[in-house]
Amino acid sequence: MREWWRDAVIYQVYPRSYQDSDGDGIGDLRGITSRLDHIAELGADAIWLSPIFTSPMEDMGYDVSNYTDIDPLFGTLADFDALIARAHDLGLKVIIDQVISHSSDRHPWFDESRTSRDNPKADWYVWADPNPDGTPPNNWLSVFGGPGWEWEPRRQQYYMHNFLISQPDLNMHNPDVQDAVTGAMRFWLDRGVDGFRLDTVNYYFHDRDLRDNPPRQRKDNSPINQPFDFQDHVHSKNQPENIAFLARLRALTDEFDGRMMVGEVGDAGDTGIRLMAQYTAGDHMLHMCYSFEMLGPDFTAAHFRRVIQGVRDGAPDGHSCWSFSNHDVPRHVSRWAQHGTSRVALARQSVAMLMAFPGTIGIYQGEELGQTETVMTYDELTDAQALRYWPEVKGRDGCRTPMVWDADQPNAGFSTGKPWLPVKPPQAEQAVAQQGDDGVLAAYRDTIAFRRSQPCLRQGDIAFIDLPEPVLAFHRSLNGQTVTCLFNLSPAPVALTVAGTAVTAIGPGLGSVKGGQISLPGSGFLFLQSQDQPPEVAMA
Incomplete structure (x- = not known):
C-alpha cells in the first residue's frame, strides 16, 4: 500500500x-x-x-x-x-x-549545563575553551550575525550557537x-x-x-x-x-x-x-x-x-x-x-x-x-x-x-x-x-x-523535454499514459508544436492546442494527455 x-x-x-x-x-x-x-x-x-x-x-x-x-x-x-x-x-x-x-538558553538543560564543567548536563551543549588570547576557539559564525560563540563566565568557556546567542547548540555527540x-x-x-x-x-x-x-x-x-x-x-x-x-x-x-x-x-x-x-x-x-x-x-x-x-x-x-x-x-x-x-x-x-x-x-x-x-x-x-x-x-x-x-x-x-x-x-x-x-x-x-485525479502526476515518472528558455516542459508517465506539462516562464507569449501522437488538453490551463500548434500566453501553462508514446514537443 x-x-x-x-x-x-x-x-x-x-x-x-x-x-x-x-x-x-x-x-x-x-x-x-x-x-x-x-x-x-x-x-x-x-x-x-x-x-x-x-x-x-x-x-x-x-x-x-x-x-x-x-x-x-x-x-x-x-x-x-x-x-x-x-x-x-x-x-x-x-x-x-x-x-x-x-x-533556548532558558531551557532547564542549559540552565544546568552552564553552571559548571562537572554537572550532570555539562556536556549537553557544545562548549570549548578560549584561545590563549581570549578569542573564540575557531572562526565559526552565526547565521544571524557575529561569531558563533558566546562567553559563559561561570565555566570560563564559550558555547556554540549557530543562530541567536539565546539558542545554544545541543551536543548530539552525547x-x-x-x-x-x-x-x-x-x-x-x-x-x-x-x-x-x-x-x-x-x-x-x-x-x-x-x-x-x-x-x-x-x-x-x-x-x-x-x-x-x-x-x-x-x-x-x-x-x-x-x-x-x-x-x-x-x-x-x-x-x-x-x-x-x-x-x-x-x-x-x-x-x-x-x-x-x-x-x-x-x-x-x-x-x-x-x-x-x-x-x-x-x-x-x-x-x-x-x-x-x-x-x-x-x-x-x-x-x-x-x-x-x-x-x-x-x-x-x-x-x-x-x-x-x-x-x-x-x-x-x-x-x-x-x-x-x-x-x-x-x-x-x-x-x-x-x-x-x-x-x-x-x-x-x-x-x-x-x-x-x-x-x-x-x-x-x-x-x-x-x-x-x-x-x-x-x-x-x-x-x-x-x-x-x-x-x-x-x-x-x-x-x-x-x-x-x-x-x-x-x-x-x-x-x-x-x-488528485491524475495518477501520472501523483505517482508517475518524469522525463524532461529539451526546450530552450523560457519553456519548462516534461512528461509524467504511468502505466502507458502520459501527461505532458508545459510552462511558459516569461511574460511574452510562446508558440510550440506537438506531433507524434494524439493529445488532448486536460485540466486547468492558460493556453491552447489546435492542429499540432500550441499557444502559451505570458505565464501560460498547459497539460496534454496521451497514451502509448509521449508526444514530441518543439519550439514553433
Whole structure:
C-alpha cells in the first residue's frame, strides 16, 4: 500500500498568524482548529504547524524551553488534542516542527549545563575553551550575525550557537542528548501526531576537532549582507555522524503506523541537492527532504530542471518535497514579480507547476490567495535578522503577517485585537471572502483536485523535454499514459508544436492546442494527455 505522504499536499500553518481566538493579537490553537475547514476544502492532505512549544519567543518559537508542552500563547495540551481530533475528523494529518539542533538558553538543560564543567548536563551543549588570547576557539559564525560563540563566565568557556546567542547548540555527540530529544519526539507520537518537520536537519552535528571553516569560493563580487555567507561551513554542519542519527529517528517513527519525517536542509546549490539525496536514500533514512533551492530568486526552466533531476539522480529511491514559499523567505509572487507577470497569472502558474512536480508538495498559508510580501517599516519589525541588518536585510516579518479572511472585518478577520504584525490593505484585498470564482483560491482548489485525479502526476515518472528558455516542459508517465506539462516562464507569449501522437488538453490551463500548434500566453501553462508514446514537443 502506498504511503500517504508520498504524494501529499501539506499546508503550512504559521500559528501566530493563522487565526486568533481570544483577541490578544496572536494566533492560537483554538483559532487554527476553527479554520481547519478552509484547509480541508482546499484539498490538502496534511497540515504542518510551525513551533507551538513553550518558548521565550526570541525566535518566534524556534527557541524551545520545554519540548513537551504548549506555550500559553497558543493554548494548552488539551487544545492541541482537540486540534488533532478535528483535523483527523476532516481527513487531515498533523505534522509538527521539531527544533532539536538547539534549544533556548532558558531551557532547564542549559540552565544546568552552564553552571559548571562537572554537572550532570555539562556536556549537553557544545562548549570549548578560549584561545590563549581570549578569542573564540575557531572562526565559526552565526547565521544571524557575529561569531558563533558566546562567553559563559561561570565555566570560563564559550558555547556554540549557530543562530541567536539565546539558542545554544545541543551536543548530539552525547548519547544522553540523543535519548532526550528522541524521548520528546516519542511524547508527541504517542499523542497522535502524524509526523515531524525537522528544522535545520543538517546542523545537528559539529566537527569534534572544531576546525576552522574555509572561505567560500565566490563566483562574483556581489555584496554580502552578513558575514556568515563568507564561509564554506564544512565543519560547523553537514557532518557524517548525522547519517546514523537520522537512521535512529527513522527507526523511532517506524514503530508507529503511517508516520513520516521531512527534513529542512539549510543549504542551497549542489550541497543542498547532495544532502537531500543522501538523507533520503533507502528506506532507513528520512522519508523526504526539502532545501531552499526553490525558495530563492531563480525562476528559469534550467533551474527547476537541475534541482529536480539532481535529487532524482542522487537518490533514485529517495523522496523530495517541493514548495515555493514558507515562513523564512519572501512570498514567491513577490519574489518572482520582477519577471513582469501579473500576480494572479503567476500565482495560477505556480500552483500548476507545483502540482505537476514529482514528490510531496508544500503550500504556505496565504499563497492560495496569491498573497504578496508585506512591506514593513522598521518600527513594525520583530525579526532579529532585520533588526540587526536593516535596511539591506528585510527579514522574515513580511511573509509572516496574519492570514486574511474577510477584508470587511477588523484586521481582515484575523483578530479583534491589535495583531502582532500589521494587516495592511494590499494583503487584506486578497482575503478569502474577496476571492471570486476566477480568483487564485479557486485555481488552487481546482489544480489540487486535478492532481488528485491524475495518477501520472501523483505517482508517475518524469522525463524532461529539451526546450530552450523560457519553456519548462516534461512528461509524467504511468502505466502507458502520459501527461505532458508545459510552462511558459516569461511574460511574452510562446508558440510550440506537438506531433507524434494524439493529445488532448486536460485540466486547468492558460493556453491552447489546435492542429499540432500550441499557444502559451505570458505565464501560460498547459497539460496534454496521451497514451502509448509521449508526444514530441518543439519550439514553433
